[in-house]
Structure formats: C-alpha cells, structure tokens
Amino acid sequence: MNNYISKRLTWLGLVMCCAISTNALGQNPLGNVELSIQHVQGSVYMIMRPGGGGNIGASIGEDGVLLVDSLFEPMAESLVRAVRSVSDGPIRFLINTHVHPDHVGGNEPLRDQGVLIFAHDNTRSRFLLERNRYPRQGGSFAPQPSAGARPEITFDSEVGFHVNGEEVRAFLAPPAHTDGDVFVYFPESDVLHLGDVFRTTSYPIMDLYNGGSLRGTIAALDLAIDMAGPNTKVIPGHGLEIVDRNSMIEFRDMILDVRAQVLSMLREGMHLDEVMAANITAGYDAKWGQEAGWTAIDFVPIVYYELGGSGRLEDR
Ligand SMILES: [Zn+2]
Structure with a gap:
C-alpha cells in the first residue's frame, strides 16, 4: 500500500468515527455547543463555536444586528444568546456567504424570528435542488434544506446595507x-469576512460540486489582499484567530507554491501518485493540515486535476 492510499484510509476512518449524527436519545450533539462572541473592530463581532468552523460575523449597533452566516441549525438558540450577551437590538439581516x-443551517430559525436572509443567486439556486453534494467525505450528499431556510433576497453582484x-x-x-x-x-470598522x-x-x-476552483481561489484571495489595508481585520471561515492582510498573503503564497510545484511535476510527466508521494506540502502541514476532514490528500489532487493532470490512482 503506498503512502497516499494509506493516508486516505486513515482519513476515511477518521471521517467515519467522527461523523455528526444524533445520539441514542435522538439529540443532536451540535445543539449542546455553546457559541462565544468576541469583539473584532468597530461595530463588528465574531461569533464562533469551539473549533472555529462556520465563523459568524456580526455588525452590532444602534440600528440592530446584521449577521454573516448562521452556523448549524441546532446552534441557533446559542447564536441568539451570544448576540444577546452584547445587544438587545433586533436581529434584522443575515447574509449567507x-x-x-x-453557514446556512440557522437560516430557518432566524427567519422565523423575522430576520431577512440575503445570498447570491447561485447560492439560493442550490437550496432548490433535491439534494446537494459536498466535497467532504469524498463527495457526500446532503438532503434538500427546508423551504423556510431559503434566502429571500438574492443579488448577482453586490448589495449594500446602510447600518450601524x-x-x-x-x-x-x-x-x-x-x-x-x-x-x-465593513468599511468604517475595517473588517473583512471572507x-x-x-x-x-x-x-x-475548492468545492468542485458547487462551482469552486483553484483559479478562482487565487483570484479571490488576490482581490481580498488588494482590498485590505494594514489595519484591516479578517474573519476566516474556519479557525479561531482573527487575522490580517499578512495572513491572507501567507495563505495565497502557500497555494501558489503548491500550484507551481504540481505544475512542474506535471511537465515532467509525473502521475498523481508520484506527486502525492513527493509530499510537497510537508512544510505546510503543521499549519494547514489541522482539519482531519480536509488535508493535503484532499487539496493536492484538486490542484493536479485543475492544472490538466489526468488519470486516477487505480489506472496504473
Ligand atoms: Zn464551506
């Protein structure tokens, strides 16, 4: 068994043992998670769960509350409690990234409280599919979200909220x-939620099932880096740290380095298993290989295929 396949089997084992499910009493363990809230800068706060996945941004001030993302549905009560710990104002708007x-699981319970939900047209279109496919667990399917979770207002390029x-x-x-x-x-607060x-x-x-790409990832990070100044605070989608422009540059440069190495191996005619065996991310794994469900063995093949690599491991 080569190193790549053995890592893959280890990863599958982790996913299977850690899959989120209801327990014997029918309770969802996500409902027991207590969210925390932290001031970022200006009017903006970050609401996070232990471990930091699906981080929420919140503009909180005299006009009420605008949220960016809604975490998992069972966490909705805890999400509202986190907001209430700093504000009694109405939660008015929610933007799904x-x-x-x-990132959208809390939509329906928030909508039931009168929150208006916004998203891009392409995001809402996937709420209408009978089932959705996601990159984790090798392309797992999730059931269709309920109709009440659908964003009510969509846009194709940009929308502005004049609040706080x-x-x-x-x-x-x-x-x-x-x-x-x-x-x-958030321009006055100087905060970016990405x-x-x-x-x-x-x-x-890069969620290939939902239109993601390596090329777009580099372009999007370039855009965010261009927008950010030296004092800009950045809320990541996953991770507990509030970071800055330099962190985005480090992340972008890592991706560019991996891309360049894979490209050079492709030009030498190397096959995917040879690229994986070269372990080109060894110097990065301590920092970016922390999530059991998404490591170099998930990331590097996507780079390989988008750069024109062909064939599958079992073809050899
Ligand atoms: Zn995501």
Whole structure:
C-alpha cells in the first residue's frame, strides 16, 4: 500500500468515527455547543463555536444586528444568546456567504424570528435542488434544506446595507470555494469576512460540486489582499484567530507554491501518485493540515486535476 492510499484510509476512518449524527436519545450533539462572541473592530463581532468552523460575523449597533452566516441549525438558540450577551437590538439581516450547511443551517430559525436572509443567486439556486453534494467525505450528499431556510433576497453582484454607521458591502467573489461566494466588507470598522475562501486551519477547499476552483481561489484571495489595508481585520471561515492582510498573503503564497510545484511535476510527466508521494506540502502541514476532514490528500489532487493532470490512482 503506498503512502497516499494509506493516508486516505486513515482519513476515511477518521471521517467515519467522527461523523455528526444524533445520539441514542435522538439529540443532536451540535445543539449542546455553546457559541462565544468576541469583539473584532468597530461595530463588528465574531461569533464562533469551539473549533472555529462556520465563523459568524456580526455588525452590532444602534440600528440592530446584521449577521454573516448562521452556523448549524441546532446552534441557533446559542447564536441568539451570544448576540444577546452584547445587544438587545433586533436581529434584522443575515447574509449567507455560501451554501454549505455550517453557514446556512440557522437560516430557518432566524427567519422565523423575522430576520431577512440575503445570498447570491447561485447560492439560493442550490437550496432548490433535491439534494446537494459536498466535497467532504469524498463527495457526500446532503438532503434538500427546508423551504423556510431559503434566502429571500438574492443579488448577482453586490448589495449594500446602510447600518450601524457604515455601508456594509456584500459582493460576489471569483468562484473559489463555490460559485456563490460572497465577501462582506465593513468599511468604517475595517473588517473583512471572507467565508470559507479563507481559512486558517486547513488547506483551501475548492468545492468542485458547487462551482469552486483553484483559479478562482487565487483570484479571490488576490482581490481580498488588494482590498485590505494594514489595519484591516479578517474573519476566516474556519479557525479561531482573527487575522490580517499578512495572513491572507501567507495563505495565497502557500497555494501558489503548491500550484507551481504540481505544475512542474506535471511537465515532467509525473502521475498523481508520484506527486502525492513527493509530499510537497510537508512544510505546510503543521499549519494547514489541522482539519482531519480536509488535508493535503484532499487539496493536492484538486490542484493536479485543475492544472490538466489526468488519470486516477487505480489506472496504473
Ligand atoms: Zn464551506
């Protein structure tokens, strides 16, 4: 068994043992998770769960509350409690950065409380599919979200929210994580929420089932880096750290380095298993290989195929 396949089997074992499910009493363990809230800068806060996946941005001030993403449905009560710990104002708006369940799961309970939900057209279109496919667990399927979870207002390029003393801008990014990725910029607070295009704990996920791409990931990060100044705070989609422009540059440069190495191996005619055996991410794994469900063995093949590599491991 080569190293790549043995790592893959290890990963599958991890996924199987750690799959989220209801327990014997029918309770969803996600409902027991307590979210925390942290001030970022200006009017913006970050609401996070232990481990930091699906980080929520929140503009909180005299006009009420605008949320960016809604985590998993069972966490909705805890999400509202986190907001209430700093504000009694109405939760008015919710922007979904993309379609994944850890970013839209709280939509329906929030909508039931009168929150208006916004997303890109491409994101809403996937709420209408009978089932959705996601990159983790080798392309797992998830059932259709309920009708009540669908964003009510969609846009094709950009929308502005004039709240809490600034024009919050939500706009379509190049197709990176999905083809409905929305970045949200809070200009006076000087905070960027990049959804899952940027993460501090894992390699980038290019969700090929939902329109993501390597090329778009690099373009989207370039755009975010261009927008950010020295004092800009950045909320990553995954990871507990609030970071800055330099962290985005480091992440982008890692991707460019991996891309360049894979390209050079392709030009030498190397097959995917030879590329994987070369372990080109060894110097990066300690930083970006922290999420068991998405490591170099998931990331590097996507780079390989998007750069024109062909064939599958079993073809040899
Ligand atoms: Zn995602």
